[in-house]
Amino acid sequence: MDFLDKAYNYNFEGITNEVYQFRFISVGIQEITKIVSISPINKKLNWYSVGFGNLENHESIITVNDLAEINNNDYDEVLATVFMCILHFFISNPDHTILFFGNTLHKHRLYKQKISSNIIILRQYLEISGGKTEEQIKLLEKKQTITRKGKERQRTIREKDLTSLSNSIEIKSIEKYNAAKTSDYQFVLFKLKKDL
Amino acid sequence: MGAKQLRDLVEKQIEKSTNFWAGRPKMTIQELEAVEKFAKEKGKLFEKVFDSPEKIERINKMQNSAL
Numbered sequence: 001m002d003f004l005d006k007a008y009n010y011n012f013e014g015i016t017n018e019v020y021q022f023r024f025i026s027v028g029i030q031e032i033t034k035i036v037s038i039s040p041i042n043k044k045l046n047w048y049s050v051g052f053g054n055l056e057n058h059e060s061i062i063t064v065n066d067l068a069e070i071n072n073n074d075y076d077e078v079l080a081t082v083f084m085c086i087l088h089f090f091i092s093n094p095d096h097t098i099l100f101f102g103n104t105l106h107k108h109r110l111y112k113q114k115i116s117s118n119i120i121i122l123r124q125y126l127e128i129s130g131g132k133t134e135e136q137i138k139l140l141e142k143k144q145t146i147t148r149k150g151k152e153r154q155r156t157i158r159e160k161d162l163t164s165l166s167n168s169i170e171i172k173s174i175e176k177y178n179a180a181k182t183s184d185y186q187f188v189l190f191k192l193k194k195d196l
Numbered sequence: 197m198g199a200k201q202l203r204d205l206v207e208k209q210i211e212k213s214t215n216f217w218a219g220r221p222k223m224t225i226q227e228l229e230a231v232e233k234f235a236k237e238k239g240k241l242f243e244k245v246f247d248s249p250e251k252i253e254r255i256n257k258m259q260n261s262a263l
Contacts, residue, residue: 004205007209009209009212009213009215009216009217010209010213011213011216011217012210013222013223013228013231014228016228016229016231016232017232019231019232019235019236021223021228021231021232021235023223035231035234037231037232037234037235037238038235039232039235039236039238039239040239041239041242041243041246042242042243042246042252044246044252045246045252045255045256045259047242047246048239049235049238049239049242051234051235051238051239053234055227055230055231062224062226062227062229062230063230063234064230064231064233064234066234066238084205084206084209087202087205087206088206088209088210090202091202091203091206097259099242101238101241101242124198124201125198125202127263129259129262129263133245168244169241169242169244169245170245170251171245171251171254171255171258173258174255174258174259174261174262175262176262176263187242189259189262191259191263193198194263195198195199196198196199196202
């Protein structure tokens, strides 16, 4: 099965205050409502940032949690859905750029790995670049309690400490995405191929 | 050829999704606002890389040379 065929059925919820919103349901041990957002970060260059996470409702407080410990281990399906949402966005915004920036070390590595293993399919439609920042992003270790097979376990997540970049952040370089060099990339850019 | 393939891919997905989502509740205003807040937070960090016209120009050049 083609990577993109694994995508869940997403719904384009519309655009609110320039934020493109998509929703889908991850299926597995439980149904999890997930959100994909695409929002502007620089209008001059038409750079947009993509984010995704679980839509959660705790005591009537609704949030999108992109550090959630709950998942159905369906990384391929989730990432394929995110890419379908990106392609959907590009249909009406063909000159725009999407920036992807994972918020934990584990997820960032995992997603780059998935991009690399599906690069031929993705390059049918997308120009992919990898970028580095001047600043080294510090990592914060956080403990989380997760439940697996009915047992509670502790796990450590290495979250990127974005507050360490609160004063400045500079882009050092951008290059054509090279699957052999993904560990160097702190962010990934997607653009629709010119001939599409 | 590629453009048609892309449109077909997205249209096929929209068709499948339309059937799937038919009759399901729409997102509430509170949910839409939560997504908006999340998205704005997510983009905030990288907004800083574009804080001067010179930087915008430099980034534009870097990106174009990578394509």
